[in-house]
Amino acid sequence: xxxxxxxxxxxxxxxxxxxxxxxxxxxxxxxxxxxxxxxxxxxxxxxxxxxxxxxxxxxxxxxxxxxxxxxxxxxxxxxxxxxxxxxxxxxxxxxxxxxxxxxxxxxxxxxxxxxxxxxxxxxxxxxxxxxxxxxxxxxxxxxxxxxxxxxxxxxxxxxxxxxxxxxxxxxxxxxxxxxxxxxxxxxxxxxxxxxxxxxxxxxxxxxxxxxxxxxxxxxxxxxxxxxxxxxxxxxxxxxxxxxxxxxxxxxxxxxxxxx
Amino acid sequence: xxxxxxxxxxxxxxxxxxxxxxxxxxxxxxxxxxxxxxxxxxxxxxxxxxxxxxxxxxxxxxxxxxxxxxxxxxxxxxxxxxxxxxxxxxxxxxxxxxxxxxxxxxxxxxxxxxxxxxxxxxxxxxxxxxxxxxxxxxxxxxxxxxxxxxxxxxxxxxxxxxxxxxxxxxxxxxxxxxxxxxxxxxxxxxxxxxxxxxxxxxxxxxxxxxxxxxxxxxxxxxxxxxxxxxxxxxxxxxxxxxx
Ligand SMILES: Nc1ncnc2c1ncn2[C@@H]1O[C@H](COP(=O)(O)OP(=O)(O)O)[C@@H](O)[C@H]1O
Ligand SMILES: [Mg+2]
Numbered sequence: 001x002x003x004x005x006x007x008x009x010x011x012x013x014x015x016x017x018x019x020x021x022x023x024x025x026x027x028x029x030x031x032x033x034x035x036x037x038x039x040x041x042x043x044x045x046x047x048x049x050x051x052x053x054x055x056x057x058x059x060x061x062x063x064x065x066x067x068x069x070x071x072x073x074x075x076x077x078x079x080x081x082x083x084x085x086x087x088x089x090x091x092x093x094x095x096x097x098x099x100x101x102x103x104x105x106x107x108x109x110x111x112x113x114x115x116x117x118x119x120x121x122x123x124x125x126x127x128x129x130x131x132x133x134x135x136x137x138x139x140x141x142x143x144x145x146x147x148x149x150x151x152x153x154x155x156x157x158x159x160x161x162x163x164x165x166x167x168x169x170x171x172x173x174x175x176x177x178x179x180x181x182x183x184x185x186x187x188x189x190x191x192x193x194x195x196x197x198x199x200x201x202x203x204x205x206x207x208x209x210x211x212x213x214x215x216x217x218x219x220x221x222x223x224x225x226x227x228x229x230x231x232x233x234x235x236x237x238x239x240x241x242x243x244x245x246x247x248x249x250x251x252x253x254x255x256x257x258x259x
Numbered sequence: 260x261x262x263x264x265x266x267x268x269x270x271x272x273x274x275x276x277x278x279x280x281x282x283x284x285x286x287x288x289x290x291x292x293x294x295x296x297x298x299x300x301x302x303x304x305x306x307x308x309x310x311x312x313x314x315x316x317x318x319x320x321x322x323x324x325x326x327x328x329x330x331x332x333x334x335x336x337x338x339x340x341x342x343x344x345x346x347x348x349x350x351x352x353x354x355x356x357x358x359x360x361x362x363x364x365x366x367x368x369x370x371x372x373x374x375x376x377x378x379x380x381x382x383x384x385x386x387x388x389x390x391x392x393x394x395x396x397x398x399x400x401x402x403x404x405x406x407x408x409x410x411x412x413x414x415x416x417x418x419x420x421x422x423x424x425x426x427x428x429x430x431x432x433x434x435x436x437x438x439x440x441x442x443x444x445x446x447x448x449x450x451x452x453x454x455x456x457x458x459x460x461x462x463x464x465x466x467x468x469x470x471x472x473x474x475x476x477x478x479x480x481x482x483x484x485x486x487x488x489x490x491x492x493x494x495x496x497x498x499x500x501x502x
Contacts (some may be wrong), residue, residue, distance in 0.1 A: 156346060158343065158345070158346035158347075159346065159349060159350075161310065161343065162343070162346070162347050162348070162349065163349075164310060164336065165308065165310060165336060165341040165343075166336075166337075166360070166361040166365060166409065166413075167333060167336045167337035167361060167365045168361070168364065168365065169333065172364055172365075176360060176364060177349055180351050181349075181350070181351045184351065
């Protein structure tokens with residue numbers, strides 16, 4: 001038991017200690033869940049679910065596609081907003097502030113409803129998948145904009161002075177001095193943001209986008225097998241978010257350097 | 260080189276950093292600027308560097324008036340080498356890349372020419388072993404020497420130093436001052452703001468004493484340090500030379 005206690009952060013932990021610890025955690029979790037399910041007196045019906053495996057897979061793939069598209073679009077929005085936020089043209093700067101604060105101050109669900117039923121209707125976008133990606137991107141873009149902005153602002157003034165002194169133009173300064181450093185800083189929060197987008201995309205089920213969650217809900221409606229429908233849902237999301245968060249940690253280590 | 264200030268004035272909010280500086284400095288190779296903190300030394304140096312724009316007056320360098328539109332200033336900055344107190348280097352680039360960046364992006368060198376040029380300078384100034392380290396892995400003195408190498412790599416018209424050793428311990432101070440003295444020995448023109456009176460006296464042929472936003476005294480270093488006239492300068496020298 002004593003060997004399982006680690007005192008110093010950052011020091012490598014013995015492999016055996018790690019394996020034993022993880023086994024303990026797995027055992028405990030399994031025990032907890034078996035107990036919970038045994039109390040339920042639930043009649044499992046996996047056969048019905050298996051027939052709908054195609055629907056799960058399609059929903060899962062749709063979630064991957066929507067999330068990836070939203071990540072790319074939100075990066076563009078976030079970058080433009082961060083630059084607008086630093087613009088010397090005040091109306092542009094205030095527009096960026098208004099956008100960021102509005103998005104961050106309202107629930108995603110509300111944004112989805114308003115964008116779908118009000119804005120998209122008004123400007124005539126029919127495709128709910130497009131609306132879904134746009135909404136998710138606008139949502140994540142506001143958070144990304146703040147991350148990018150604080151990244152830019154964390155660059156010391158002395159570096160901007162050096163950049164001017166060696167004769168870099170403003171755009172060269174962004175390109176060769178600011179962005180390379182911001183990108184490195186941004187990788188960990190960015191991968192976290194990607195995991196958020198994946199999870200948040202489940203809210204698009206409310207406007208009938210056939211993604212993972214909606215498809216699981218439908219399977220549940222067809223089969224009346226609630227747990228069998230929703231457990232694969234949880235596993236499916238974990239399959240996406242776990243690698244993302246592991247990758248985040250690896251990248252963080254890789255790009256770590258002292259300033 | 261020659262310098263001429265004509266009614267130079269610069270204000271930061273309420274603070275008058277430079278007031279009506281008018282002065283002609285005859286031919287010099289190395290100019291030291293000394294004076295108490297907050298006196299306006301950095302402001303004057305930054306105006307010469309094209310990093311700050313005066314509100315009033317103008318200056319001439321070698322008889323040529325310095326225009327103050329951004330385009331002219333950018334062109335001006337590209338012809339001189341400026342080294343600040345500290346944090347001159349970009350932390351995400353290695354020492355060598357720090358020197359290569361302006362050569363390639365500003366001065367039109369190919370990547371290879373730039374690396375060769377930088378590599379030769381690193382070798383010449385005993386920095387070869389540090390070329391591939393990031394600034395955080397270098398001592399403060401090494402960082403400043405790399406910054407100086409970056410400044411001279413572009414073959415500048417002259418060099419500007421703003422208290423290049425004020426953030427260093429005595430040993431590293433000596434290493435950086437030796438480097439600057441060596442550059443002066445090679446005949447490079449330079450202007451240095453320094454708190455190190457011994458160095459100013461030894462290395463500069465001309466000296467300005469600036470306090471309260473004005474040039475209180477100017478002259479040949481040999482005279483100025485031996486026979487200071489202005490009571491502020493007498494006082495200042497007495498204070499800094501006491502220990
Ligand atoms: N960017 C700035 N903003 C506000 N005040 C400044 C700025 N730069 C310099 N000053 C003020 O101008 C005066 C002269 O400063 P400076 O040129 O840095 O003096 P020195 O280098 O001799 O210590 C000081 O009172 C300082 O506080
Ligand atoms: Mg200063």
